[in-house]
Amino acid sequence: MSEQTGKQMSKEEKDARFEAELLPVLDPLYNFAYRLTLDEDDANDLVQETYLKAYRFFDYFEQGTNAKAWLFRILKNSFINEFRKKSKQPAKVDYSEVEGYYNSDDVEGEGGVATTTDLRTESVQDLIGDEVASALNALPVDFRTVIILCDLEGFTYEEMAKILDIPIGTVRSRLHRARNSLKEKLENYAKSMGYNNS
C-alpha cells in the first residue's frame, strides 16, 4: 500500500484522490473564472481546462498542500495564455447578470457604517451587490483579479504572489491601486446611499 507516493496509484485511486482533493475548489474556481471572463460559457470552458491540466500534473501535486492556490494559479495562467487572446473586447460589462445568485453568508459584521437599518432588507442588499458587481466588472482585469483573490477568496498576499507570479510588493501596490479605482467607481453610488461624508 502506498498512499503517500502518488505515482504507483491505479487510475481508480488517482481519480478518487483527484476528485476528493480538487473538486471541493470547484465553486470558488468557477466564480473566479466568471469574474475574469464575465461570461458563463467561457467560465465553464476555463474551469474544465484547468481541471484537465491539473489532472495531467496531479502526480506532482503534493497531498496536503494548498490545492486552492494551485488551481487558481493554473486557471489564471490558462486565462492569460488562451482566453485573453481569444476575446478581443476588453471586458464585457453585463449589468443584468443577476440570474442564479445567492448572497455569501460570511459577512463580516464590523463594517460599522454599513449597518444602518434600511440596509438590512433583502432588496437593498441585492442592489448593493449589483452595484458592487458593476463597479468591479468595469475595472481592468488585473485590478479585478487582486480584489477577487484578496477580498472575496481571502488569499494572503503571499498566496496571491504565487498565484500571479509577481513579487509581494507588486501585489500590495496593485491591490492599493485597484481599491482606489473601485472606490472611485463606487463613489457616486456611495454618496447616494449616504455613506460618503467627505
Place this chain on the structure above:
Amino acid sequence: MESKFTEAYQKTSEEGHESDCDKTAHLLDLIIDGEASAEEQSFFTTHIEDCAPCFESHQKQKLLKNLVSGHLKRVIVPESLALSIKARIQETA
C-alpha cells in the same frame, strides 16, 4: 519652511521622513487584510485613537473591503460542470 526641493525629495525618498499620518496611510491595506505585524498593528491602533482623519480613512477602507466580501453575489456553478469534469478525467489515460 520647507522648500519645494525638500518636498519633492521627501516624496521620492520615503524613508525616515514620513509623518505618522503618512505611515498610517501606508499601513491601511495591510491592516484591513490582516497582514500587518504586531508592531505595525499597535502603531496603527494607537494613532487612529487620536487622529480623526486617519480613523475615518480606516473606516472607509474597511467598508470598501466589506462591500466586496459581504455583498458581491457568488454565481452558482452549473450542475453539469462537475459531471463533465469527472467524465473527461475518466477518459484521460
